[in-house]
Amino acid sequence: MAWTREQRYQDYSNYSETLIDGLEKQADTSRYKPKFHISPKSGLLNDPNGFSFFDGQWHVFYQAFPFGPVHGLKSWVHCTSDDLVHWHNLGVALPAGDRYDLHGAYSGSAQVIGDRLFLMYTGNVRTQDWQRKSYQNGAWMDKDNQVTKVTKPLIEQPAYVTDHFRDPQLLKVNHEYYALIGAQDKQTLQGEMSLFQSSDLKTWHDRGYVKHNLNNLGYMVECPNLIDVDNKKVLIFCPQGLPQNELATANIYPNVYAISDHFDFEQNIFQADSNKMVQLDDGFDVYASQAFNAPDGSAYLISWIGLPEITYPTDQENWAHCLSLVKQLKIIDGKLYQKPVAAMAKLRDNEQILPKKERVLVENAGQQYELKLTLGANQIGNLLLASDGTTEHALQLKFDTTEGYLLVDRANVGEKFATEFGEQRQIGLTPNKSLTLDIFVDHSVCEIFVNGGQKVMTLRYFAENTHTTIAFSNEEIRDYSGQYFTLQDM
DSSP states (O other), rough: OOHHHHHHOOGGGGGGGHHHHHHHHHHHTTTTOOSSOOOOOEEEEEEEEEEEEETTEEEEEEEEEEEEEEESOEEEEEEEEEESSSSEEEEEEOOOGGGGGOOOOEEEEEEEEHHHHEEEEEEEEEEEEEEEEEEEEEEOOOOTTOOOEEESSSSSOOTTTTEEEEEEEEEEETTEEEEEEEEEEEOOOEEEEEEEEESSSSSSSEEEEOEOOOOOOOEEEEEEOOOTTTTEEEEEEEEOOOTTTTTTOOSSOOOOOEEEEEEEETEEEEOOOSSOOSSSSSSSSSEEEEEEEEETTOOEEEEEEEEEEEOOOOGGEEEEEEEEEOOEEEETTEEEEEOOGGGGGGGEEEEOOOOOTOOOEEOOSSEEEEEEEEOSSSEEEEEEEEESSSHHHHHHHHHTTTEEEEEEEESSSSSSSOOOOOSSSEOOTTTTOOOEEEEEEEETTTEEEEGGTTTEEEOOOOOOOOEEEESSSSSOOOSEEEEEEEOOOO
């Protein structure tokens, strides 16, 4: 259906229970619905928000429009977990529609303060002529998961930015609070990150733009995150409109990171080890990632598997998108590694050792599995997933461990979408070295962890349910070993 503005932004009470039940049933019966990734009960899911550990549980919220696969009046839906793997959907926790979030509760973050969780988020408000005004708002969540909004904005839109001013990350450094906010400068129309400081979460002082050595950040920065990883500061963010000479990428918008020894909060300076940003995920569909430090200092990350302004096949079923697996972050040899949390092993069932010297590895792999595979050095081949045993219907992972590359090709795997942004993604590997892959497949989601998490390639695909073979495209691959596990629902 064609959604009008009035339909997108009407109050939730205007939607009937019958409609909502029907949408939930439609999504639940979709053959593309993931079973161990967070996905919406109905409608659209996008950015993860408020990722945190509070009152003995892990919490993550996500932006949601529950009534269709479109961006409309956004609220926050709340999910909790005891292990970062099994997530429970508690429904809408932070609804929009009040004076300072009249047209949407947009992205934000969370901090444990005393015996409550403080949520900081962007309120989207439109004027009668549909001009946007952004407010950075606050809300408190108690141990019963009840959320109470702060009645006045924490930070109003400064005069020097456009209406693109959003996605606050709330940080606590010693006895001070800081808010790192994505922005677009009004004069230059370039992307920036603003920093604000407060001692009490009520009075905020504008510290200006973060000074950095990262060159051009495009025309807007979204979802900035500053975290500690192995005694380093890692800045993760989404620069929209990034020039190709800054970072060559085929995605409509990239998600990137930079590493530094230090963030100087007094001088508001981030001096990266390199002025070149690095792609956080080298696949097709990761955006708006959110990371935080757990109480023991460990760094975890979760992402939206989806991209703005792209139509996905499940739009026809009135639901869209999911979140990634939770990944633990480490720094090894100056690079950011992302590894699936160890608790993912709880989902494993029916282990199968891969056969030796066979073209077909698993005849009927199903729709939910983990494939761990080590490919020896000096081989060229093509691993087929979600296939009928041929390259005509398959997600193809083309590898060369002699020259050193891995190419993911989704051109022949089911329904086509977003082809204007290319159907292949490629990463470089160390030549003449073995290649390890840890692959998670969940109906229409594939997350590929390369060489222990040195690289990650994430994508959606929409194949026939009958295409479940895992195989090599030829019989020449002899040096390999691995395991296959079916995975339970979360």
